[in-house]
Amino acid sequence: MNDRSPSAATFPIRLEIPVAWGEMDAMGHVNNIVYLRWFECARIAYFERLGWLAMLRAEGVGPILHSTQARFRTPVVWPDTITVGARIAPFEAGVDDPDRFTMHYEVRSQALDRVAADGSGVVVSYDYRRGVKTPLPAGIRAGIAELERWAVT
Numbered sequence: 532m533n534d535r536s537p538s539a540a541t542f543p544i545r546l547e548i549p550v551a552w553g554e555m556d557a558m559g560h561v562n563n564i565v566y567l568r569w570f571e572c573a574r575i576a577y578f579e580r581l582g583w584l585a586m587l588r589a590e591g592v593g594p595i596l597h598s599t600q601a602r603f604r605t606p607v608v609w610p611d612t613i614t615v616g617a618r619i620a621p622f623e624a625g626v627d628d629p630d631r632f633t634m635h636y637e638v639r640s641q642a643l644d645r646v647a648a649d650g651s652g653v654v655v656s657y658d659y660r661r662g663v664k665t666p667l668p669a670g671i672r673a674g675i676a677e678l679e680r681w682a683v684t
Contacts, residue, residue, distance in 0.1 A: 541616075541618060542616025542617060542618045542637060543577075543617075543618055543678045543679060543680075544573055544576050544577045544580060544616060544617040544618070544678075545573075545614055545615070545616045546572055546573055546576055546614070546615050546616075547612055547613070547614050547641075548569060548572065548612065548613050548614075548615060549610075549611075549612045550607060550608075550609045550610065550611040550612065550613060551609070552609045554609070555608065555609055559606075559608065560606035560607060560608050561606070561607040561608065561609075563601070563603060566601050566603065566638055566647075566648045566650070567599065567601060567650075569613060569615045569636075569638055570599065570601070570615065570617075570636040570638075570650055570652065572615060573615045573616060573617035573636055574594075574596075574617055574634060574636075574652065574654070576617070577617045577619075577634070577678075578593075578594055580678065581671055581674040581675065581678065582670075582671075582674065583671050583674075586668065586670075586671070587659065591658060591659045591660035591661075592656060592657070592658050592659070592665055592668060593656075593657060593659060594654045594655070594656065594657065595654070595655050595656075595657040595664075596652055596653075596654060596655075597631065597652070597653040597654065597655045598652065598653045599650065599651070599652035599653075600650050600651055600652075601636075601648055601649075601650035602648060602649050602650060603647070603648050604645075604646050604647055604648055604649070605640070605643060605645060605646075605647050606647070607638075607640050607642075607643075607647045610642070611640050611641060611642040611643075612641045612642070613638050613639060613640055613641065613647065614638075614639045614641065615636060615637070615638050615639075616636065616637045616639075617634055617635070617636055618634070618635050618679060619632050619633070619634050619635070619675050619678075619679055620632065620633045620634075620635060620651075621679070621681050622672070629666045629667060630655055630656045630664045630665060630666050630667055631653055631654060631655045631656065631664075631667070632653075632654055632667070632675070633651055633652070633653055633654075634651060634652050634653075634654055635649070635650070635651045636648075636649060636650045636651065636652070637649045656668065656671070
């Protein structure tokens with residue numbers, strides 16, 4: 532993917548976030564940890580849209596981040612506004628575990644009109660009351676398919 536490609540349409544969740552002066556580090560650009568926070572903002576917005584956080588409060592079953600990674604493509608500096616997108620990779624029957632999925636993120640600098648970073652994270656369905664992973668709830672799986680506009684297998 533070209534880092535100037537208009538890929539925002541492939542992300543069903545997109546947030547605009549102004550870059551804060553205090554997010555810059557001694558090197559004169561936004562600190563790398565801030566990108567992970569932006570990923571988190573998009574991830575939580577996605578879960579809110581699914582109703583998964585309400586389910587967590589009601590039933591004790593919700594998402595937990597297993598692992599994450601980021602690729603930094605170009606530095607972001609203040610002043611700027613970023614657009615962060617989140618989407619979930621299609622489930623692959625027989626490949627993916629029934630309790631997890633991979634989420635992809637993209638951070639685009641509006642000032643630079645290009646991708647500043649992208650990344651992914653593995654999210655596991657977790658029963659917080661019992662302290663164990665659990666299969667992804669059917670309603671959440673169906674909600675993801677609807678939001679992503681693909682069929683669940």
